[in-house]
Amino acid sequence: MRAERSLTRDRRAFNFLLLLLPAVASMTIRANKFTPEVLLSAPRRSEGNPNSNGSKVLYSTSTYSFEHHTKTSEICVLDIKSDEASFISGEGASEPQWLDDDTVLLLSESKDGITSVKVGSVNGFDNSCYDAGTIKGSVGNVKLVSLDDGAFGIAVTGKATPSGDLYNEADEKKSQSSGRLYSSLFVRHWDHWITENRNAIWLGTLKKEGDRYKLSELKNALKGSKLESPVDPFGGTNNFDISRHGLVFTAKDPELNPATHTKTNIYTLTGKDFWDLSKGMPEPFKVPIHGFEGASTNPTWDNEGKAIGFFSMRTDGYESDKNQIFIIPNWTNPGWVQHLWATEDGKGSWDRSPQSITWGANQEIYFTAEEAGRISLFAASSDFNKSTRAPKLIVKGGGISSAILLKDGSLFLSSSSLIENSLYSILPASAFLEISANGNSYSLPRNDSAPGHYPSDRATKYVSSNTRSGSTFGLSHDQIEEIWFKGANNKTYVHAWVFKPSTFKRSHKYPLAYFIHGGPQGAWEDAWSTRWNPAIFAEQGYVVVAPNPTGSTGYGQDFTDAIEGQWGGLPYQDLVKGFEYIKDNLEYVDTDRSVALGASYGGYMMNWIQGHDLGRQFKALVTHDGVFSMIAQMASEELYFPFHDIGGKLWENPEGWAQWDPSRFASHWATPHLIIHSEKDYRLTMNEGLAAFNVLQTRGVPSQFLTFPDENHWVLKPENSLLWHETVLDWINEHAGLEKYTEWRAKNVATRK
Template identity: 90%
Template sequence: MTIRANKFTPEVLLSAPRRSEGNPNSDGSKILYSTSTYSFEEHAKTSEIRVLDVKSGETSLISDSEGASEPQWLDDDTVLLLSEGKEATSVKVGPVKGFGNSYDAGTIKGSVGNVKLVSLDDGAYGIAVTGKATPSGDLYNEKEDKKPQTSGRLYNSLFVRHWDHWVTDNRNAIFLATLKKDGDKYKLSQLKNALKGSQLESPVEPFGGTDNFDISSHGLVFTAKDPDLNPATHTKTNIYTVTAKDFWSELSKGINEPFKVPIHGFEGASTRPTWDNEGKAIAFFSMRTDGYESDKNQVFIIPDWTNPGWVQHLWASEDGKGSWDRSPQSITWGANQEIYFTAEEAGRISLFASSSDFSKSTRTPKLIVKGGGISSAILLKDGSLFLSSSSLIENSLYSMLPASAFLEISANGGSYSLPLNDSAPGQDPATRATKYVSSNTRSGSTFGLSRDQIEEIWFPGANNKTYVHAWVFKPSNFKKGHKYPLAYFIHGGPQGAWEDSWSTRWNPAVFAEQGYVVVAPNPTGSTGYGQDFTDAIKGQWGGLPYQDLVKGFEYIKENLPYVDIERSVALGASYGGYMMNWIQGHDLGRQFKALVTHDGVFSMTAQMASEELYFPFHDIGGKLWENPEGWAQWDPSRFAGNWATPHLIIHSEKDYRLTMNEGLAAFNVLQVRGVPSQFLTFPDENHWVLKPENSLLWHETVLDWINEYAGLEKYTEWRAKNGAVRK
């Protein structure tokens, strides 16, 4: 780390090197990763691909070329990466030691990404990448695209724009090729569009990537939106296979038509298709309910790729909900039919294990590594697992769960005896089952942060029927007997959660280091506390969650003596922004000195301008004309006559999920009512503020706003006096 500062400031957060998930070689002795750093002095980002030698702890440069990305291992000593230029993408191959001697294995005339490789018996590799395909099925090349003479766009169906862009005729597709030795160098074959002529699109926008498809020696499995349903009103995606015994050797002859895997009774999104390590079986997730993007993922297995119509449902139950009350997020196949899942549980993303053998899978998965926020688990050749994770104080941790830490699944039905541990940085390595590999921030100490700043509380929620979990983040210079203003964080979603993981957008440590005690509750609708708790928000947007937040505020007032409740502020984005607007019109709003809404809902009827209409249709309980009372019941604009608390509104122009007019309307109400208020907008940002310079302005504006009303020094004034010293 090259950043030095008096305290953990927005500049430190945004300038800190951002390290990708680690990509280990077969024995985990070397770890490939990419890292990027932004300089506010140079107003520029630098990116590198590096390799970590685990034994020595030393790193070395693979490439710092502009456009280099997605490093992959061909073998333990050879690296492949993409190098994107202005008109084409090069596939480069070279030795991990001395990659400067790399060569071009092939050139792809267009922009591609999401590389996946599979080793084939003849020493060759199958390779998959994704990119935009034209209506004819060819890889789209922006330089060759003919520019129209008009700027007009004509549409005749829903989904005219998505997330932050207008929809065009070009669609995501998966392209396949082989890498074979030609002399002493690999050569890339011609790319084949595996989806050509199928009317299917994969990865699924806006967030689909390598998690939407997988390859093996026998072919391709992927997820795609159901082509017979409009994506604006449906979430249904299907699993498709494209397979053959000699799939890759026959690739030049053509690709079979995708086979749609039958998943009876499950009409929602099917995701995360993953081949096992032998290329025989496939695991994936599926949801029951169409139109509900936060339904529970349930686990399915295709035991034999030659019979993809044979699908087994693990941990099924008579009520259809599934006996494992967690919604897994990722799949990693192990040895001996073991299978690993990451899943949210009580504000953490943890690792669970089970057997994929249908006859032994009567018991639900067992917790084996307690997060932190585990983002990936990769199997090594000795059966160990390489983990990438983060926490509230650590932006990138690599660790290992050794094979020796496991006890075999017993033969009497799949019982486990596995080590539990908290993988968060700062824990004594001698007391945890995972083995430390590398911390990007020295367990947070580079930022001046420690686990001592973090606590957890549980308080009675709405009607005292459930308990609500919350994170508490204190300043690093916290002193007993002192009181600190409260920053009350409300998360988005609403089916989401504050987790023990790192963020560069809503990082509680930045606010705590201003002098706040940050309390981040996970009220009704939050994920990781059982599906019933998540589902309970339907038709209750301003109901049960609001009651939980009122109860939480009362709990803080009565039980956290170090909080100066009279100097409280509240902040939220997306659904959290909706809740800020809702709170503003209700009694809880009068308890805060200031509020901050980022990209929140002002009027429920304006949700008809959203691109994904299935979302309000599900959560509110029907279409606008079918349930007008439900749409009106939780509409913040109905209570605009009560708005009185100073309020900062932030809304960006490329947010097509919640249109910018929502922010303007809220700001206009505040101004007309004479309520102190500000409006911040970015013409080039979407639902999130991602560009470093914009993000810095976001932090400056937010911190100055709340600090003034909480009785703290404005951040920009503190910085003018002290500055952040960087080397």
Template identity: 50%
Template sequence: MTVRAHKFTPEVLLSAPRRSAASPNSTGTLALYTESVYSFQSHSKTSEICVLDTSNGQSICLSSDLNASEPTWLGDKDLVLWLKGGDKGVTNLILGDASSPHSKPETIATFNGGVSNIKVKSLDDTTIAFVVSGLCTPDGQLYNSETAEKPRSTAKVYSKLFVRQWDAYVTENKNTLWYSTLNKSSGKWTLNSTGLINALGGHPVKLESPVPPFGGTGDFDISAFGIAFVAKDPKLDPANYTKTDLYYIPTRTFAETKPSSAQIIKTGNLRGYSQSPTFAPNGKSLAFTRMKSDQYESDKPRLLLVPDVEDLSNVQEFFMTDDGEGGWDLRPECIVWSADGETLYVTAEENGRGKLFSLPSSPRHASKLPTALTSRGTVSDAKYLADGRFKGNLFISSSSLVDNSTYTILDPARPAEVTSISSTSKGGRMFGLHQDQVDEFWYTGAGDYKVHAWVVKPSDFDKAKKYPLAYLIHGGPQGAWNEGWSTRWNPAIFAEQGYIVVTPNPTGSTGYGMALQNGIQNQWGGRPYEDLVKGFEYVESNLPYVDTSRAVALGASYGGFMVNWIQGHPLGRKFKALVTHDGVFSTLNQYSSEELFFPHHDFGGTLWDNRENYEKWDPAAHVKNWATPHLIIHNELDYRLPISEGLAPFNVLQTKGIPSKFLTFPDENHWVLKPENSLVWHREVIDWINHYSGITEQGSLQQGVSNLKI
């Protein structure tokens, strides 16, 4: 940002630079990242591929092409590969030079279709293994949406699940991995003449990887000896089962025109999601995570190791216990190896923070629980630096509640001595935010356990004044408010309007142990609701600067369910206004969703076998009690919770004569992602709660907004 913000507004949030996690070269002297900025003046987006000089924090631009993405280092030199979308649905592979940023990038290959998720691995000085993902047609070819024959009818016929997932109807074209090599000859890099080869084409049963709708580079990894990837079990119905298996494809040259068949890695009683396959530097050892239940998307991931991919039967579990529950009560996610292969670094949520932990890379040596190396913020990515000035250190990408992007270097031997490299918002100062705005508290929940909550205050907070409460309820329900940045639900946006924002993490929240998380099963409107009531009472009794008589409550997804539930129960009368974004109106409608394993787990069975549990926590059963002014937001491309779940509560509110408003975006899914739409979302939400809480705004939030109102 070039101008310091005097107030953190939705415009500032949405037009602030958005940086990806950074990828350093092996010495840590340079780091690649992408940065995009949306301008509400020109109503356009800019996007750059940048190189950060870690010695001075300065960046240079390698590409400002909107169609360029996914930069990655080519070996240990200063050469950079990236992908660029082209005309007629093709994807170009581009080679640039970080040491000569003004030189013209070179197109070294063109693929006849859309590809993404690029990964490379150096095989020798002149050969680089190259893997991307892209849609595959039923006959095994790369799919090109621009040149594919268009059907004459729009009819879609299905005889099995899924019909649609997240925000799209499922088609016959499936994700697959494609491999080849880049070869250096006479100083020039070119793609192997074999072109892209379907890595999964050698398996007798059609497998799909990355796993939709959110699978990416975390679903596969490559070494000099092969490719490891996760894929749904093709024998199971994907709407009712969460099982993804880990597979390994051995390769000799990455140029074989007929790939070897994928070999499954069996894990005994662990039959749920497999995730984050990550090869050790030697290319032989493989770490990954796997859940136990095959019908629970939020089960605890267990950290596992294949010591040698030559023997896939030898799979070892870290912190294994006789009762099968596992000795580490957190949820490992991202995995990073040290250069010598002796240490693993993993990310996991703990008490409202996304921490980085270290542990020995062998389960036999991991006798103690992992050690946390970070204590603040949320780590989104970490890379090990194998050489140079920072040898043995970790390059970390992270964020906080007041800073949207920070790059630091951490020495695992001295984790308290963090070297700051770059911060988009200068620690929040460019947004007018500061760390003193952030506080937290713990209180006793509905049972014999503690509940954690974050507090975010206005930047000009005066403890002698009283501020209305904005009570934010997270989705999931297996999720949490963490000390990290968000462009969709950012607590500081509400704080800067003049609220004290409290974000509790009640029963169902992740990062506080599996007992609290799993306690939500068959308890959707039970323990979590009581936890929220007790959190409200704690605020009333212990935060004298909060005016709870002017409180508002907001929530999305499960948080939207809870706001609808609160509306029909006594806590609903404590709020001046409510906001539900893409929430559940009736639990009896859960079969209109796509992922049926979700209600089957959380409500303890099918609708026909356990209807009483679905009915027990149905917000629609309590509409007689609804009375509080209520804004309903629901999007048409939300196939997880179809739009009828938003129209129905709005119809109830209007019929009962309760002040209410309905906002919808025909082109958005469960989230609101487009900047212009997001700005309208923020303005409508803020206008709504400010009106009923009595906050007087400075200036009109509606200025410059063009949208349809009836």
């Protein structure tokens, strides 16, 4: 039966497709080559959700077929002992959660926006599942907490109408007019126009009636509060948490305009009988965080439902300020807040910006944080009255995306890398005891000193690799190197990833693909991407160099902050130094056949480079959703971003806005240039791409313009992404002296069936 098959259709297709590389879309690839079709067709596996003893792992997977132009989504369970995956549920199913080690809850949404909460046995879910209840709208971000007598508290998020009811688009009455009238910011955000509906957290209970669970009526925990959570556009389960004693969440400060402020507050709703929802919802309590006026995120209850940890930033209007760690030791007194590793200057003694919190089983707490192009795992004692030492590195990434505590104190880790799109592993409980006992600590070399050595990885137990450590893509760790070079003014060291072709020979010379990341407060990391994947470009025959210049994250907050008022300054100098280092030290790189590519701030830098000397070093450039004119940033939605990074509002600092404006140097534009810009990008508006293309065309510079009317700042739809890859690869290959990708494919792929 379908529910009993031991290997899903997607995994069978995955093994067939990627091990042998035969059937991609409706075509047969005869060469063993990692191509855009392989990248975009490969199953995408979610983070793993283990049961309490880690014997089984729930996950979702999605696969796109270019042959049928359809996406298939499934919920699966991986048996760790046998390493076999079984089907749980298909289309429309999401958010799989464990009620116990053998019972699964998931959501199933119908086309009319109604969501069913289904419960069943992990073994034969299709035959055993039943509806525990229905929700009259679209919801997600499920969280569960065990209560007394086998009951559970449940939280989901979904849009609320102005009256506080759950919004369902299918019930919305269509207006006879398409007009929108606004009297305050936001007008639009990320990729959508703002409406009167707001995100909310909905609470309910699951209780046994006989041998089945039944879902109670859901209550809007934020009704009447003027608060919205999760925070758009990317807030999810990291914006709230529940325990047997209540709810904690983050929300934008209702007294400040979200277009010009980043300040969010932490709120608690708690009580001894909190989950007796018939008694009504308590008023939200705003947690005081003195001296911290920026974004507060990741509120997380400990395992006993007593303490709460969260992050907060000092600076309002600066979304890339450092996260610092705070603890509420006891939920009964949420006004008592401890600031961990605080210093008199307010910067904090731990010079990393953590991204997630996981409470341990004993006296430990774990954090993920960026560290020199990786997302690594750190540990510290949770006895904060005695602990003064900052967290210590215990697992070096890759890119660790989640850490989940098992009942024996071990951690289940989900991660990826530059060659691996999904890895599950377990960190034994003994790892923390070991690092506590031996007292070893680790810190990166300062940016003003020569780089040193990294510690070896601590022992983690392999559980499951979705790509057999990249081998099913034909990729290996041997293709990856790291370099450090002296950057601007020869004062700071800059880190860069080097990705080589799988057929690499040191005696051969390869054209350079110079990658510039977005942000600008971001970084190229040892993590998988389906948008900017260096392996795709390396397999075309490039050596890809991806530097993390001034402004990048994961190298200390001072290095990140140094880009303020320096958009075309220090980072540009770092990139010039990096190019010189490549030319002088990487003998296998032919810098006379170089191309450069970047998106967002990377797109800005492409436009800046085009007008400066470095631009003449490249055969071709690619700008994806970049900045052409700094003044046009006034059309953006999150205005706090240019106000902070440029150093004030346009009318307060017009010289600063003009100083780093790429359009001022349009008279120097001469390098062939591909411009890509999507119409639903409301962060960097469409006119930026059109203006850059118009300059190139009127100056007679070889150029192309690619646009997508249905994409935002990113190109997410598989068919659009394939066209994006085809266009980009054809453009740079033609100018770097390589065969166009589409011409190679036409010769190496069988005719359409």
